[in-house]
Amino acid sequence: MELEISSLLSAYRSHTLTPRELLESLFAEIEKAPAAIWVSKTSEGQLDSYLKKLExxxxxxxxxxxxxFAIKDNIDCEGFExxxxxPAYAYKPSRSAFVVKRLMDFGAIPLGKTNMDQFATGLVGVRSPYGAIPNKYVPEYISGGSSSGSAAALAYGLCSFSLGTDTAGSGRIPAAFNNLVGVKPTRGILSTNGVIPACKSLDxxxxxxxxxxxxxxxxxxATAEDSEDAYSRVAPWNEPxxxxxxxxxxxxxxxxxENELEFFGNSGYKEAFEKAVKVFEKAGGKKITIHFTPFLEAARLLYEGPWVFERYDAVGKFIEEHPEEIHPVTKAIISPKTTPHPSAVFAGFHALQEKKKIAEREFSKVxxxxxxxxxxxxxTAExxxxxxxxxxxxxxxxNxxxxxxxxxLAIPAGTAKSSDPNVSEFPFGVTLVGKAFDDFMLLDVAEKVSPFFSSxxxxxxxxxxxxxxPLHYQLESANFIEATTTAPEYKMYAFQDGKIPKPAMIFGGTSSFYVEVYALSPAEFGKFVANIPAPLGMGKIKLSSGKLVSGFIGDTSILQKADEGLAKDISILGDWRKYRLSL
Incomplete structure (x- = not known):
């Protein structure tokens, strides 16, 4: 089932599918998927209420x-605990989190609350009384945390998108392990009002x-300022x-x-990253080596500096009052063994500012x-x-x-070879890092590179x-790869098909032509090709680089059309747009 948002909206608007039909199918799949994905699921009554409003x-x-969509269980949704x-911490909120309400007001349907590392403390997805979620691709391995359930709900094909939280990597690590895109937005552009805090200033x-x-x-x-959230920020694109x-x-x-990259002995991951770097260069980026040490030194402050006490501020008192209900690792991290002098807080802030200054100098290069x-x-056992x-x-x-x-922005980047004799390969992902409010620029990069990682x-x-x-709209969902020319082996004819003039390129000439290369999923490509009218078809054409790709070609009947004056040889122009300008 295609769960991409554009596919579902198209099906609803063409009346070939209804939300009720989709949800009936999805809940059948939810019953087959690992139970540990969910903490609670939407009831039949809740679902009927949502659907009646939509209908x-x-x-x-x-x-x-x-x-x-699915919601991590530290984000409030009215009607759910x-x-x-x-479980001992459970409460039923009187209203949904700001972001959840906003998405539901836009028509999204929540399917339930998803499992997570307890109190969002962990990147592993195993610190939960509801169980560890098996990785869909390699079941003995972790799904990543703390937003493990939200990532798994998407990976197992149970929803179209999901919400997690990310304080130290919880929205990126599960994306990498589950072959997903993970957005870690600029702090504050998505309200955290209605989110159980981990580190409130960083969440x-x-x-x-x-x-x-x-x-x-x-x-x-989802991006909007929330007047009730002290940490909410106005994104530049939301300003007048x-x-x-x-x-x-x-x-x-x-x-x-090279000496700052760390793969912890995993040669498959190292090789996969080296390939990813080459893909980014192929997609038009220029690689520049930077010093990563100031970023790493800043990262250490998250758990070695005062910010760990911000976690204690959020749930520390509850942990002390309910020690038997807390995962031992969560308790060890959040409950301090010793309390430092208050001046250590300021020392931590000063140290962070120093590291940020140095990191910014490195970042200014790229x-x-x-x-x-x-x-x-x-x-999981490890x-x-x-x-x-x-x-x-x-x-x-x-961190x-x-x-x-x-x-x-975490994106899939192919696979990594495995040294595990029982596993051939793992999903592999890379992260694109931007400065504050560079969120959409990172998505621009993803658009450029993703086709090179996909099938x-x-x-x-x-x-x-x-x-x-006139027909470019048919490529709305396609990824643009490059603008180039064919090898000098073709002829081009212009002919009229209805109201729109079209070209027919045939093999056997000496001319090159301007082309644009796009990419579609096999299913989308099949639909696209099915609508091609005669005398055009899809075959293999050679680009100037020597690479063979699928492309529009004309059959030999175009030569008869030319003899009858119904098609014109425009080979000398080398570019369809030049012909259009000549009309």
């Missing part, structure tokens, strides 16, 4: 009409999506006449120096920073045997972000589907 509306009237994976609501287009769509809808920062044409990306999302992965050190390893590339006020079909267009031409 009274036109599918065109709401941007998230009938889109199913919030437990933060601690972010995060978004898990199936692709970067859905991530962009949900982020744009404001706009989001976008990626420049000549963009650069920073990669940590548009974005590229790192692995995680340096390795672990079996994490349970060595919980604190392995968790710390997973935070190597994530500094919110301290330094950066934005981040999408690349194809070239040369006429009415080019940018600015």
């Amino acid at each position: 009274a509306r036109d599918p065109e009237s709401l941007p998230l009409y009938g889109i199913p 919030s437990t933060a994976a601690c 972010c609501v995060s978004i898990f999506a199936l692709n970067h287009a859905d991530a962009r769509y949900v982020l744009n809808l 006449n404001g706009f989001a920062k976008r990626l420049p044409e000549d963009w650069t990306f920073g990669v940590p120096a 548009n974005i920073i590229l790192t692995p999302t995680a340096g390795t992965t672990y079996k 994490v349970e045997a060595n919980p604190i050190q392995l968790n710390s390893n997973l935070g190597y590339y994530t 500094y972000m919110n301290l330094l006020d950066y934005s981040a 999408k079909v690349e194809f070239a267009v040369c006429g009415a589907h080019l940018k600015g031409e």
Whole structure:
């Protein structure tokens, strides 16, 4: 079942699917999936209430009409208990979190509350009384945390997007391990009003999506200032006449120096990251080596500095009053063994500012920073045997972000080879790091590089589907790869098909032609090809680089049309747009 937001909205608006039909199917799948994904699920009564409200509306009237989503159990949703994976802590909120209400007002349907590392303390997804969630791709390995359930709900095909939180990597590590896109937004642009705090000054609501287009769509809808949230910030694109920062044409990306990269002995992850760097260069980015040490030194302050006491401020008293209800690792991290002198708080803030100053100098050299999302992965049993050190390893590339006020986007980046004899490969992901409010610029980068990591079909267009031409709208969901030319082996004819003039390119000439290369999923490509009218078809064409891609070609009947004066040889022009200008 296609659960991408654009696919569902299209199906609803064409009346080939209803939200009620979709939800009936999804709840059947939810029953088959690991029970540990959920803390609580939407009841039949709740679901019927949501659906009746939608059925009274036109599918065109709401941007998230009938889109199913899941909510991490430290984010309030009216009608559900919030437990933060601690049943003794459970309460029923009187209203939904700001972000949840906003998304539901846009038509999204909550399917339930998802499992998590207790009190959002962990990157492993095993610190929960509701159980550890098996990784869909490699079941003996962790799904990542603390937003493990929200990521798994998406990975197992149970919803279209999900909400997590991210203080130290909880919205990125699970994305990497589950082959998902994970948005760690700029602090404050998504309200944390209605979120059980971990570190209130650092917490972010995060978004898990199936692709970067859905991530962009949900982020744009969810972003809004909340007057009741002291840490809420106005995003530049929400200001009058404001706009989001976008990626420049000549963009650069920073990669940590070789001796600062850490893969914890995982050669498959190291090789996968090296391949990812080459992909970013192929997609048009210029690699620049940066010094990563100040970022790492800032990261250490999260658990070695005063911010661990901010976690205690959030739930420390409850932990002391209910010690038997708390996971032992969670208790060890949040409950301090000793209390430092109050001056240590200021020492921590001063140290962070010093590291930030140095980190900013490094960041000024590039548009974005590229790192692995995680340096390795672990079996569930390994994490349970060595919980604190392995968790710390997973935070190597994530812990500094919110301290330094950066934005981040985790994206799938192929697979990593495994040294485990029982596993051939793992999902692998990289993280794009931006400064505050660079969120949409990071999504621009994802749009450029994602086709190189996917199994999408690349194809070239040369006429009415080019940018600015009448049929370009048919490529709305396609990824643009590059603008280039064919090898000098073709002829081009123009002919009229209805009201729209079109080209027919045939093999056997000596001319090159301007083409644009796009990528679609196999299913989308099949639908696209099915609508191609004769005398056009889809075959293999050679680009000037020598690469073969699918592309529009004409059959030999175009030569007869030319003899009859119904088609014109325009080979000398080399570009369909030049012909259009000549009309």
